[in-house]
Amino acid sequence: xxxxxxxxxxxxxxxxxxxxxxxxxxxxxxxxxxxxxxxxxxxxxxxxxxxxxxxxxxxxxxxxxxxxxxxxxxxxxxxxxxxxxxxxxxxxxxxxxxxxxxxxxxxxxxxxxxxxxxxxxxxxxxxxxxxxxxxxxxxxxxxxxxxxxxxxxxxxxxxxxxxxxxxxxxxxxxxxxxxxxxxxxxxxxxxxxxxxxxxxxxxxxxxxxxxxxxxxxxxxxxxxxxxxxxxxxxxxxxxxxxxxxxxxxxxxxxxxxxxxxxxxxxxxxxxxxxxxxxxxxxxxxxxxxxxxxxxxxxxxxxxxxxxxxxxxxxxxxxxxxxxxxxxxxxxxxxxxxxxxxxxxxxxxxxxxxxxxxxxxxxxxxxxxxxxxxxxxxxxxxxxxxxxxxxxxxxxxxxxxxxxxxxxxxxxxxxxxxxxxxxxxxxxxxxxxxxxxxxxxxxxxxxxxxxxxxxxxxxxxxxxxxxxxxxxxxxxxxxxxxxxxxxxxxxxxxxxxxxxxxxxxxxxxxxxxxxxxxxxxxxxxxxxxxxxxxxxxxxxxxxxxxxxxxxxxxxxxxxxxxxxxxxxxxxxxxxxxxxxxxxxxxxxxxxxxxxxxxxxx
Numbered sequence: 001x002x003x004x005x006x007x008x009x010x011x012x013x014x015x016x017x018x019x020x021x022x023x024x025x026x027x028x029x030x031x032x033x034x035x036x037x038x039x040x041x042x043x044x045x046x047x048x049x050x051x052x053x054x055x056x057x058x059x060x061x062x063x064x065x066x067x068x069x070x071x072x073x074x075x076x077x078x079x080x081x082x083x084x085x086x087x088x089x090x091x092x093x094x095x096x097x098x099x100x101x102x103x104x105x106x107x108x109x110x111x112x113x114x115x116x117x118x119x120x121x122x123x124x125x126x127x128x129x130x131x132x133x134x135x136x137x138x139x140x141x142x143x144x145x146x147x148x149x150x151x152x153x154x155x156x157x158x159x160x161x162x163x164x165x166x167x168x169x170x171x172x173x174x175x176x177x178x179x180x181x182x183x184x185x186x187x188x189x190x191x192x193x194x195x196x197x198x199x200x201x202x203x204x205x206x207x208x209x210x211x212x213x214x215x216x217x218x219x220x221x222x223x224x225x226x227x228x229x230x231x232x233x234x235x236x237x238x239x240x241x242x243x244x245x246x247x248x249x250x251x252x253x254x255x256x257x258x259x260x261x262x263x264x265x266x267x268x269x270x271x272x273x274x275x276x277x278x279x280x281x282x283x284x285x286x287x288x289x290x291x292x293x294x295x296x297x298x299x300x301x302x303x304x305x306x307x308x309x310x311x312x313x314x315x316x317x318x319x320x321x322x323x324x325x326x327x328x329x330x331x332x333x334x335x336x337x338x339x340x341x342x343x344x345x346x347x348x349x350x351x352x353x354x355x356x357x358x359x360x361x362x363x364x365x366x367x368x369x370x371x372x373x374x375x376x377x378x379x380x381x382x383x384x385x386x387x388x389x390x391x392x393x394x395x396x397x398x399x400x401x402x403x404x405x406x407x408x409x410x411x412x413x414x415x416x417x418x419x420x421x422x423x424x425x426x427x428x429x430x431x432x433x434x435x436x437x438x439x440x441x442x443x444x445x446x447x448x449x450x451x452x453x454x455x456x457x458x459x460x461x462x463x464x465x466x467x468x469x470x471x472x473x474x475x476x477x478x479x480x481x482x483x484x485x486x487x488x489x490x491x492x493x494x495x496x497x498x499x500x501x502x503x504x505x506x507x508x509x510x511x512x513x514x515x516x517x518x519x520x521x522x523x524x525x526x527x528x529x530x531x532x533x534x535x536x537x538x539x540x541x542x543x544x545x546x547x548x549x550x551x552x553x554x555x556x557x558x559x560x561x562x563x564x565x566x567x568x569x570x571x572x573x574x575x576x577x578x579x580x581x582x583x584x585x586x587x588x589x590x591x592x593x594x595x596x597x598x599x600x
Contacts, residue, residue, distance in 0.1 A: 002048040004067070005030050005039045007110040010054050011144070019060045023068055025050060033099045033110050040095055049091070050082035053109035057147040058135035059156035065128040066135065069246050072126035076115045079137040081125070085589070090123045109137045133159060161186060164244035171332045173342040177236050184233070185240035195242040199255050202234035206263035210270030213352060216277030224270065225353035231263060232345045251586035254520055260341065261516055265290050265509055267348070268361070272502070275357035283501035284493050285361035287508060291485040292365060294512045296372045298401070298478045301519045303379045305397040306390060306474035339371040383471045395467040400518060400528035401477040402464050405539015411461025425463045426475040432459030433483035436544060440487050444494035445551035445559065453548040456483065457541045481515065484540045488547055492563065497556035503563035510571035511543065517578045526585065533577050537570050 004025035006017060020027050030036035036051060043049045050067045056079040066077030073087030083091035094117035098110060118125050134151045138144035164185055165178045188198060209227035212220045238256060242248055272286040336343055347367065351360040404412065432455070439452030463476050485508050492504035514537065518528055528534075538546060543566075550562045 003043045004050040004052050005036050006052050006054050007036045008054040016056050019063055036110055037095050037099045045088055046085050048084050051111045051114055053079040053111045053137045055137050057138055059133045059151055061156040061160045062130055062133040062135040071248050074123055075126040077135040079109055079111055081111045081115050094118045164240040170340040170342040171336050172346050177233055181233050181236045182240050184237045185244050188241050189245045195238040195247050196252050196255055198234055198238040198241055199259055202231050203259040203263055206231040207266055210266045213270035214273035216274040222353045225349035228349040250590045251582055254582045257520055271357035280358055282358050282361055287489050287505045289361055289364050292368045295478055295481050298481045299376050302401055302474040302477045306394050308394055338375055339367050390469045395469050397522050398468040399464055402480055403540045404464050405542035406535055407457050408461040408539055408541040411458055412465040415462050415465035424470050425468050426472040428459045428463040429476045429479035432456045433479040436483045437486045440490040445491050447552045450548040450552040453545040457545055460541045480540045484544045487544050491551045495556040495559050497560055500560045503560050506567035507563050510567050514574040536573055
């Protein structure tokens with residue numbers, strides 16, 4: 001339950017009380033600041049509370065934006081202020097200060113006075129962008145009539161629908177999905193559906209699409225393509241529903257981001273199964289697509305975390321990028337060539353329907369490789385030409401993303417005690433990755449490859465021995481991801497036995513889930529997963545060494561079984577801990593977020 005304290009004398013003909021009730025508030029009246037302070041004290045501390053001027057004139061959606069967004073402890077629009085439990089103490093102090101000053105004058109409202117006091121206390125008060133929406137406290141009847149005319153002149157429902165769509169989105173989504181998906185979002189909102197329910201429907205649709213692709217028939221492939229596109233429509237709808245109805249949640253952000261990966265990678269597996277029914281083995285291509293896509297995302301995550309709070313961005317590359325974005329058509333071209341999820345899924349759906357799984361995956365690999373080269377090169381240039389101080393927070397985030405296990409951590413401690421850093425961290429990681437993957441390519445499942453894993457572990461530990469604050473140290477996690485995933489892929493492919501690549505696909509999927517989960521926790525300011533989890537699954541270095549030793553020690557058939565068992569164990573452990581954490585965080589009332597995720 002939420003409570004709104006309506007202050008001042010009621011205004012004849014005002015709809016403010018009804019608007020507040022429609023937004024879910026229990027309305028209480030307070031004639032002056034002292035009465036408002038008394039009513040505020042009566043509201044249970046676990047509830048949201050709002051203070052609203054009775055003279056308020058504005059759109060209902062302006063009130064919705066200012067008073068019901070769950071992401072902010074304190075928020076305000078002219079004439080109204082709200083606090084969630086986390087911001088309650090600050091609101092109480094500000095109200096007490098307002099009462100001590102004697103309340104309001106003719107033009108000042110109690111709500112606005114409280115906001116002024118909050119600002120004076122240094123409180124972080126969110127003020128939503130209203131655009132053409134009206135929200136004001138008129139000082140006299142003439143101003144009130146003018147404000148009401150301004151309200152009538154603007155269609156707040158049209159603005160609400162428009163704001164439900166991401167401000168920055170891909171070409172395919174902007175012009176082929178959002179023009180109608182926003183109306184689906186409104187339809188869902190009016191029927192009480194939640195974003196999480198739509199997210200789940202999108203997942204189920206994509207899994208059915210993967211099942212259709214696995215049939216290996218032309219009809220199955222056509223159905224798979226259509227269902228994949230419909231799944232993407234629902235994927236856009238869930239975020240638009242969250243923005244339309246302000247239903248943001250910690251759990252919802254996690255589900256949205258996690259299910260996107262599950263849908264895409266399950267579809268790759270469906271293509272591989274369908275191809276196998278026709279006698280074509282494309283598991284290596286499917287696994288390669290998953291590896292490439294995951295590494296692309298790790299590059300994005302690492303670069304963004306490294307520069308999350310960097311200062312003094314003087315990069316000429318960034319300036320050039322800004323100039324290019326100022327030219328209309330280049331914005332869309334640059335968004336398309338990075339192959340975001342909308343363009344990627346559309347391409348996969350069409351190719352599935354009209355070609356074969358092999359062609360679909362080959363084209364996907366070529367497109368993703370080009371996109372990865374383009375984005376990574378741009379970020380490297382930005383980093384090399386940027387003069388910025390990288391903070392301890394950024395270094396900690398990169399260390400968490402590195403996913404170093406007990407072996408690498410032990411090496412790092414020894415290196416830290418021995419000397420100051422001489423070799424750049426990214427270079428140690430790069431050399432280790434090339435050494436590990438190169439050994440797997442040259443020697444395959446052999447003791448030589450297993451021996452090469454030892455210097456890989458040593459170089460991995462050396463890379464994270466000191467804070468990752470170098471200009472290119474954000475490349476450390478991507479190098480580790482590429483080394484581990486590609487080692488598993490190459491050794492499984494060289495085992496040359498049925499079932500090895502599907503088992504490797506399952507192992508990489510389980511590990512990738514753990515790495516994505518780490519990113520989402522960091523984005524939600526929850527830090528990395530618990531240390532016991534990283535130790536239990538060995539870290540990237542321990543897993544790479546273990547896979548190399550198993551490949552050398554066991555027969556091809558036994559190695560396949562070992563990969564399967566390892567995949568199941570890792571999946572069970574990381575899923576248990578991840579679900580436990582996100583559900584408990586949601587129930588504990590963690591600050592609501594909505595991760596916009598990958599540009600659609």
